[in-house]
Every structure is written in C-alpha cells, then in structure tokens.
Amino acid sequence: MFNRDQWDEILESLSSNWFRTIMTAFGVFWGIFILVILLAAGNGLGNGVKSNFSGLATNSMFMWSQPTSISYGGLNKGRRYNFKIGDVDAIKRNVKGLKIVSPRNRLGGFGGDNNVQRGLKKGAFNVYGDYPQIIEQQPMDITAGRFINQIDIDNERKVAVIGYSVVNELYTADEEILGTYVKINGVNFQVIGVYEKKGMRGQDVEEASKEIIVPFSTYGKAFHTGEDVGFMSITADDDHTITELKQEVFDVIKKRHRIAPEDNRAVGNFDLYQQFKKINGLMTTLNAVAYFVGILVLLSGIIGISNIMLIVVKERTNEIGVRRALGATPWSIKSQVLSESIFLTIIAGMAGISFATGVLWIANKYLDQIESDSIMFADPSVGLGAIITALLILVVSGLLAGFIPAQNAIKIKPVDALRTE
Amino acid sequence: MIKIENLHKSYQTGANSLHVLKGLNLNIKEGELVSIMGSSGSGKSTFLNILGILDEADEGKYLLDGVPIKNLSEKKAANYRNKFLGFIFQSFNLIGYKSAIDNVALPLYYQGMKRAERLDRAMQYLEKVGLADWATHLPNQLSGGQKQRIAIARALASDPKVLLADEPTGALDTKTSYEIMNLIQEINDEGKTILVVTHEEDIAEMTKRIVHLRDGVIIKDTPVQQKRALDYV
C-alpha cells in the first residue's frame, strides 16, 4: 500500500494547500501536546511523591507506646509503659508473615539541647540505637566506612555511624572522619561510617541526615535504657501487608503489658503502607483524569481533521471523477484519503510529541535548578510506552478521521463526480 | 469494436422520470472515427458516458471488443476503463497540481507500472502531441489547446482500444479546434477507434461517420467524406 508513488501522491495533495494542511494538523498537534503534558505532569507529581518513599520499605509501620486509656487487670487507665526487648521475639514468634522487626531507641534531636560534642564543636542530633537490619527499612547510602553489624551489637562496641550533616557541623573540610571520636551525652563513640539518607530531595536530605546511629545494645548500656524499647519499625513480607497484620502485633503487645484488648489508644502506630496506598490511588486517579482530558482534546483534533478531509473530498469531487475515469479503483481512492488523513495525523502528532518533549526538557532543567525546594514534583516525563501508545492512538485516530471522508469520496458515481465543477 | 443493442436510459428526478435514451442500436468497427451529433439535451453525453462505463444503461446490450459490459463491480469497471478506454473532456479535466507529464502518466500509475517506465511512456506521448518541452509545466501555465493535447496524450497513454471525446473542441477557438482535430485524425490514421461528441458541423465533417441523435433515438447514421483538418489550419 505504501510505495513511493503513494507517498508522492500524499505529499503532492497535502502540499497543494499548505495553509489548510497546517491548520488541519494543528488540532491534532495541540491534542497530543496536551495529552503528553498532562500525563507527564501526572508522572511528575507521582515521582515527586514517590521520591519521598523511595527505597523505604513501604510495607511497614512504626509503633510506639502510649498511656493506656482503659483500666484493666487492676491497673488504672493512663498508665505509662515501655516496650521491652523481649517483645521483639514475642512478636516474631506469634505473628506470621513479618519480615523485619526492628526495636529502636532515640534521644535528642532538632530543637533539643546540644547532645553531641567533638572537641570544641557541638550540635543537636537524633541519636538512634539500632540493629543492622534497619538499613533494609530506611534507605541510606554508606558514603564512607561501614554500617553497624551484629558483632558491634554482641560486643556492645562503642561505635557510631554518622549522617553527613553531622560531618558538616562537627568536622572541617578535608578532615579525616573515620576513626575519630564523638561524645554523645558524655560518652565517647568511635566513628566507623558516614551515611546519607536516600530518596529525599534537596534540603530534606540535609535535615534527615542530622542523625547518628549506634548499636542498640551499646545504646542501652550507655544511656541507661536497659531493656526498654522506644519504638519499633516493623515490615511485613511480600505475601502480607502490614495493614492486615498490625492488629495481631498490637494484641501481642497488649497481652504482654496487661493492656485491655479493646484499648485502641495504648499502642500508637503510623502505617506507611496505608499512606502509600492512598497516594498510589490518588496517582491512578490523576492519571485517569489526564488521559480523559487529553483524549478529549485529541478527539476534537481528530474531528477537525475529519471535517477538513470532508471538505477536501468535496472540493476534489471532480478530480476523483477524473481519476476514476482513468482507472482508479474505489479502494485506491479510499486508501488515498485514508493515508492522507493518517499521514497528517501522525506528522501532527509527532510534532506535538516532540514539542511536548522539548517543553518537558526545559521544565526539567528548570526544576533541577530549583531542586532545593522540597516541592512534590519531580522529573515530569513520559515513558516510551506512553509514546508508543500515543502513536497507536494517532494511527487509529487517523483511520477514524479519514473513514467517513473516504467513504464519501467513493459514494458518488463517476459520472456525477465528473459533472461537478 | 462497439456493439450496442436496444439501449435505454432514464433519469429519476424526484417523482419524474426522464427517458433520455430510447432504444439505441449502433455498431462501430475497429479504426472508425465517428461523430455523434444532436441538439443540447438530446442525450449525447449520456450515451458517451455509458459507452465509457462511467454510467450504466437501464436496459439493452453493450459489447466492448466482444466483452459484455453489464453489472460490473466498481473494481472491474475501473479496470476496463483503464485498459479499454481513453477519455477526452471539453474542460480538459487535468489535475491542477500535477505537471503535464505526471498527468499523462496517471493512467499508467493505476495500471501499477513502475515510475521510471511510466514517465518514459508519458514522455513518448507528450512528444507525439508535440509538447515534450512542456512536460514539467503545470496545467495553469498552458493554453487551452495545449491542455487538450496533454489530455489527449493522457487518454492515449494506456493504449486503450477506444477514445471517447465529449466536445473536445467545445472550449477552443476555431483554429485551435482544427489543430486538435488534426491530432485526432492522425491518431485515427494509426488505427485507433475514436468517438467524438460535437454540435459543430465542421468538426463532424472531419470524422468519417456522423450519427445523429434526437429525442433519444438515432435518426440518421451516415458515412461522410472526411475533410482533413490540416487543410484548414
């Protein structure tokens, strides 16, 4: 169907009225442009939100203790209690489908007193007592040295892994970091590694990396928390969601701490999975809206092409009559109209996609420059898949746009076509 | 070459039916040059269009080179038009955005001939009508006579069995008309069967046979002593 002659015919007839051809093409150009931009914007929003989750084990929850709200077993309500290290094993034993249960302790932090000291320099940082597996739940890049390991835990080593923001505040440039000591609440820890929190953009990383991680066991000894656990970070395995397992976890805790089974306030939690699902749902909706609006705009472009093709066919009635007198089959006339319409649609569509891609490229450059603002918008782009989909849509659109005009072109008898001037 | 028996054609306009051709009988042999005459509205074009398979008769028989023309599919009709028939129109009907040579090559395009060969053939026919130098010109850069020559070259390009010309000189001045008739006579001299619709007596006299139509029937069908157009230009 597509030999060189057919191309010549298409180009010849399209170029016989450039102005109209371009005006016709503009509708589809604009439609696909809007579609791509909308999809990209949806993606950008998605990327922005997801970058806040990236690397994070999203099938997780955080859990902390709160004062009880119901008196139970002879104990008054409003009683404060602490998770104990024994709870961790009990949870692992009793709740099937969990992947990681990390007990954590924390002291100090932003807005608090200066709790960390190195020589004359001081700073206020979050200090965590952790197990090595925490790195699977909270994404971080080890930029120097190593992370804490089981031996550190077993031997209660006084070692610390520090966030790079800590380095910025307590060290001068070019200073050797590994092997030096920092004093946390008066206790000396040797620095064995530096890390950067992953997945957060700009300033967030700066703030989020104002942390120090020490072995959980050492923390207990050094800061006299003993068996106490401040909070837990719990991740479910791939066959379960944390949302469906968390009640079982709470039940274990309640049983071990003599809390009323119906007391819903005693165990505080933040369900990351639920949040993540909500945001995903929002993204899906946004994408659907983008497709819907984009396709409607595109549709109006297609109707435009169809309309103009109808006029073109009408104008060329006589030419079509002549061609048929010279031996053009109905199909050759039809395919001529269809291929003109498809060609026009695809060219206009490609131009629209290219233009949109250019606009996105510029937008991305601009966004990179203002990256510091923790805006919920990142890397607005459309994948190859979306482009291919768009092209398919275009071919189908071209066919649709050309269908009625092509049908009209051969509806009229050759004699009647020749008679029209 | 052409055999017509009892051909009828009516047009339906709203509630009215207009009986235009009322039982025509005609035999045209190979190599004839026939003119069809008659007053305006007598059905000349209608008849020619049926001969050209652009329209269909309601009743009657039509054999073209022994092939019955009846109830053809559009595809088949297109094929026959391309192979058997060449058309020459009063208003030339060249395609405005195609150069002279591309216009001439168009019937060959519909035959599926390769581009190079097509242009070669088209050029030969342009030479034949004396317009080789105008090959790349667009129709609107040509005079009426030149346009009709291009149209004749186009009609000849697929080497059809019959040329059908509906008032080929109707839009031309006398001198140019005679030049065109001279070309038509030359083509006929080479053996091509040609039908010319005209209402000009002098043009009809340049053919070899005149068929008179009136009120949808052939009232006169006479051979004539052909006047050579060359003698008048």
Ligand SMILES: Nc1ncnc2c1ncn2[C@@H]1O[C@H](COP(=O)(O)OP(=O)(O)OP(=O)(O)O)[C@@H](O)[C@H]1O
């Ligand atoms: N498509 C049509 N619908 C209705 N009537 C038609 C149609 N085509 C032709 N006619 C009528 O049929 C009659 C014959 O028309 P035709 O065109 O064959 O005449 P003609 O002999 O070629 O006339 P002219 O010398 O003016 O070209 C005319 O009365 C015309 O009005």
Ligand SMILES: [Mg+2]
């Ligand atoms: Mg007529």
